[in-house]
Amino acid sequence: MGFSSPLSPAGRPGSAGPALLVVAHGSRDPRHAATVTALLDRVRSDRPELTVRGCYLDFTLPHPGQALERLHEEGVREVVAVPLLLTHAYHAKTDIPAVLAEATARLDGLTVRQAGVLGPDPLLTGALTRRLHGAGLAPGDHPVTGVVLAAAGSSDPEAIATVAHTAREW
Secondary structure (H helix, E strand, O other), rough: EEEOOOOOOOOOOOOOOOOEEEOOOOOOOOOHHHHHHHHHHHHHOOOOOOEEEEEEEOOOOOHHHHHHHHHHOOOOOOOEEEOOOOOOOOHHHHHHHHHHHHHHHHHOOOOOEOOOOOOOOHHHHHHHHHHHHHHHOOOHHHHHOOOOOOOOOOOOOOHHHHHHHHHHOO
């Protein structure tokens, strides 16, 4: 088995598909974990037939390897890991694949597919626009309003280009 690309049909006997493992960055700020938990609760509510778990790369537990180990102990053998990241930078290119490969090598019969990152997506710029309007910015104010769009933590050229493209599009 192991770390693979194809989406497998079932995570465990009787399930509707692979288990979903949301991989968030993590933060020292407890609001981050609370937001991820709320998101996972919403996904579970919308898709009760799926096994849905979350994990964090830094600062918060469980780590992806720990979450995969727990799923494996519960009988899950197929997982889709979804990076809760906006760009395809170092974490998505290096950290996540490494931890997924390590876990699948260690956990007999476990297959994990890594999904793509969340961005760039027109839904992101729509959310940004709604936030500005919610803060009192009227649509006609756009030409005279400066907004800084920043993404923390990446020196990856692809990620930088993605943020620049999103800023231009917005």
